[in-house]
Amino acid sequence: MKRSRKAADASMPAKIDIRSVASLARVSIATVSRTINHVPTVDPVLAARVWKAATDLNYFPNTQARALVSGKSRLLGLIVSEITNPFFPELIQEFEHAAVAHGYEILLGSTNYETKTMELCSRRMIERMVDGVAIMTFGIEDFLLDRFTADNIPYVFIDPAPSRPLNSVLAVDYRAGIYEGVQHLAVLGHRNIGFISGPLNRRSSQSRKAAFLSCLESTGLKANPDWLIEGTHTLDGGHDAMQKILASPNWPTAIMCSNDMTAIGVQHALFEANLKIPGDFSLIGFDDIHLAEYTIPPLTTIRMSCRDLANKAIENLLSRLNSPEGQPEDVSTITTRLIVRQTTGLPRNALQDLKQKPSRKSRAR
Amino acid sequence: MKRSRKAADASMPAKIDIRSVASLARVSIATVSRTINHVPTVDPVLAARVWKAATDLNYFPNTQARALVSGKSRLLGLIVSEITNPFFPELIQEFEHAAVAHGYEILLGSTNYETKTMELCSRRMIERMVDGVAIMTFGIEDFLLDRFTADNIPYVFIDPAPSRPLNSVLAVDYRAGIYEGVQHLAVLGHRNIGFISGPLNRRSSQSRKAAFLSCLESTGLKANPDWLIEGTHTLDGGHDAMQKILASPNWPTAIMCSNDMTAIGVQHALFEANLKIPGDFSLIGFDDIHLAEYTIPPLTTIRMSCRDLANKAIENLLSRLNSPEGQPEDVSTITTRLIVRQTTGLPRNALQDLKQKPSRKSRAR
DNA sequence: AACTTCAGTGTAAACGTTTTCCATCCGGTA
DNA sequence: TACCGGATGGAAAACGTTTACACTGAAGTT
Structure with a gap:
């Protein structure tokens, strides 16, 4: 008894x-x-x-008892946007791999872009006493960050949170890859380029869009609002966004997408409309998920290495965990670069234009 | 102090x-x-x-303290094969959704088809005191199951483990969907059908292959060993398997795949070989992941509802958790069914055959 | 008026570990 | 022989909760 x-x-x-x-x-x-x-x-x-x-x-x-008394759970939190977007499983896998290599396990949270779910995820992270947390999705509310701070839990963002300490950000150089993409299209002769963004309540979506706009400008091209569509970073979102573009009075000759799933959605919308890639539209994605190699035709896209992302995140977290007082680690930068496959080509009617007004090509330079 | x-x-x-x-x-x-x-x-x-x-x-x-004293972690384990196969994220999402609805959280493990990793996952489940565990992947070693039993942790399998109690299995009726698929192809006129399985050390891969073979037989068709390839349930695996089939002396006119990722790999191999779907080959996948609607052309496939799977698994676990002594719940059955899209059509040369030997069509019935 | 109930609250034991502190043992030295 | 110091092992406190149990009043019953 x-x-x-x-x-x-x-x-x-x-x-x-x-x-x-x-x-x-x-x-x-x-x-x-x-x-x-x-x-x-x-x-x-x-x-x-x-x-x-x-x-x-x-x-x-018993891990719980262990954690309770030692104050260390050997658990690293990872909060992502949406587990059904294949980019994230790839990221999760890399993250887990790196974590295990350092003797940690990961606790996964998926927000589905909902603020409420984000809060629940953060709660779980705190309740389960994670030793650190990587936030790979959009804005988290300040009171949660304060709670992390109160519990002495280091966190790391995928994108600059203006109000937060510099050593907790993973700066992604979106511009590098996007600039390559825009240049690539420009060199092929594209002058009219559309952009399908992710949900604009996410900082990283905003960053990508801003980078695109800025690259467009520095290439000397102009944005057309009809071709700037807010998507959802999903297959359906890409599909619907492309239909909107097709319904606009003028068509661009190329589309850039804020992620690969969107691009695959676009491919499908074009397939339905019996339009050819790259014959009628050139297309560039973003992320370079494994699937990008396997679309028909294979997708030209901008690679953001999730291995890099995962490793840098863990490195950052661990160094702050083990060091006396979260010293200002230098900010990690993640670079991006263009991977050319088969969805980009000469603009529609390029040959025809060439024949009709041969001067244009030379004027364009 | x-x-x-x-x-x-x-x-x-x-x-x-x-x-x-x-x-x-x-x-x-x-x-x-x-x-x-x-x-x-x-x-x-x-x-x-x-x-x-x-x-x-x-x-x-603090969840750890709570779990420690109450003996209940309110955590449900979920072990999957491979998080980068999109079927699993969809399953995970459904599982999590159902779990949360019942006040549970999930602890995820991904084995990557490695026995060692499977053991590590199981350890974690036990160490973190999960209240129950769903094993959605291949064979787990007996000593781990015994350990689950010792800790009074109910578990549930996706496929019959012969040696284990009946109330812990989720029986998938692979045959229903596969039979529909084979019939569909046969009605279109296909007589030569290949099959690309998953890794055959997995029970569920074996089951699918066995179901295919049995359906083939009951349709009166014969299997050709050249067209029975062991794949890996990945894009690359599908691609490589199809290349093997293309290298064989005779070609089938249709291919069934053990999962959708394999089918997408096949699509790509055919794209590379400049062969058309369904003109040159008809293709059927398995799982019906969301992406299947978005391939070009959209994939005919056999749907296994991951929502069903998730709900039944959780239901089973929970009922055994709350009932006095793991009473013999009746076995849950998951059904499968064919979803016809655009990768299946008449066999190659069907029209030609029709013209040349009109008698054959009638003989075939 | 003296019992019984009973709702509502607090005290303290438990959960399975880690970790501090102290006791013991050993060999070596004076 | 007595003493010391360095290993090494054990007893017990601590971690943040839940929960059995005991206690308090107040209300209801005779």
Whole structure:
């Protein structure tokens, strides 16, 4: 009665805890703890007995108890936008890989772009005492960040949060890749380029759009509002956005998308409309998910290395975790670059134009 | 000195725990606990004070401590094969949705088809004291199952594990959908059908292959070993498998795939070889991931509803969790069915054959 | 008026670990 | 022989909760 809250009926297998191991190995629980934590001062003979007992009993230490007393959960939080966008599984996999390499596990949260869900995710991270958290999605509310700070949990953003310390941001150089993309199109002869963004309540969507606009300008091209569509970073979003562009009075000759899923949606809208890629429209995606190689035709896209992203995030978190006081680590930068495949080509009617007004080509330079 | 292990320097924000809430609300910690756990007997006046204090302090209860003492983590484990196969994120999302609806969170594990990783995942599940676990991937070693049993953790499989209790299996009726698929092809006139399986060390891969073979037979068709390829359930695997088939002396006129990613890989191999779908080859996938609607052309496939799968798994786990002693729940069955899109059509040379030997068509019936 | 109930509250034990501190043991030295 | 110091092991406190139990009043019953 004393031992257990529930009546322990004989048929029930005995609980396997540190005490069972200790008694089987004929040592104290302290010695068991020291042994499995590889404290060097324990006598090899006892250690051997402990290991034998532990494996015989199939003993797994209880992480919750461990975390509770040590104050370290060896858990890293990862909050992403949407697990069904293949970019994130790839990121998650890299993140997990890097985490495990450093002896951590990950606790995953997916916000589905909802503020409420984001709050729930953050709560979970705190309740489960993560040692650090990587926020790979849009704006988190300040009171949650304050709560992280109060619990001394370092966090890292994928994009500049203006109000927050510099050592907690992972700066992505969207401009590099997007500039390459715009240049690539311009060189092919495209002058009219549309852009389908992600949901604009996300900082990273805004950044990508802003980068596009700025690159357009520095290439000497003008944006047409009809071709600047807010998408949702989903297949359906890309499809619908392209239909809107097709419904506009003039058509661009090329489309850039804020992510690859959008681009695949665009491909499909064009397929339905019986328009050819790159014959009728050139298309550039963003992210370079594995699938991009496998679309028909394979997608020209801008690569943002999720391995880089994951490694830099973990590195940042870990260094702040282990250092005395979150010193101002230099800001990590993630670069992006164009991967040319088969969805970009000469603009529609390029040959025809060439024949009719041969002067234009030379004028364009 | 007594209060804290580390010297508590004044600059450090005070820990927010149940005690802080209790003292701010001027009640005992028991009352705080009862309030936040919605025990009905607490005086509304005090409850109000507690809630106010909790929100003022931004208090989140520590899940680890909670789990430790109550013996319930309110965590459900989910072990999948491979997070980068889009079927699984869709499944995970459904699973999480259903779990949250019942007040549970999920702990995710991804095995990448490696036995070692599977063991690590299972360990984590046990160490973190999950209340139940759904195993949506291939064979787990017996000693791990025994450990689950020892800890009184109910588990559920996606496929019959012969040696295990019936109430822990989720039986998928692969045959229903595959039969529809084979029939569909046969009616179109296909007599030579290839099959690209998943990795055959997985029970569910074996089941799908066996179902295909059996359906082929009952349709009166014969299997050709050259067209029975073991794939990997990945894009690359599908691509490579199709190349093998193209290298064989005779070509089938249709291909069925054990999952959609494989089918997309096949599409790409055919694109590279400049062969048309469904003109040269008809193609059927399996799973019906969201992407299947978006391939070019859209993929005919066999739907296995991951919502069904997730809901049934959770239902099963929960009912065994709450019932006195794991009573023999009736086995849940998941059905599959054909979704016809645009990758299936008449066999290659069908019209030609028709012209040349009109008798064949009638003989075929 | 003296019991019984009972709702509502607080105290303290438990959960399974880690970690501090102290006791013991050993060999070596004076 | 007595003493010291360095290993090494064990007892017990601590982590932040839940929950069994005991206690308090007030209300209802005789």
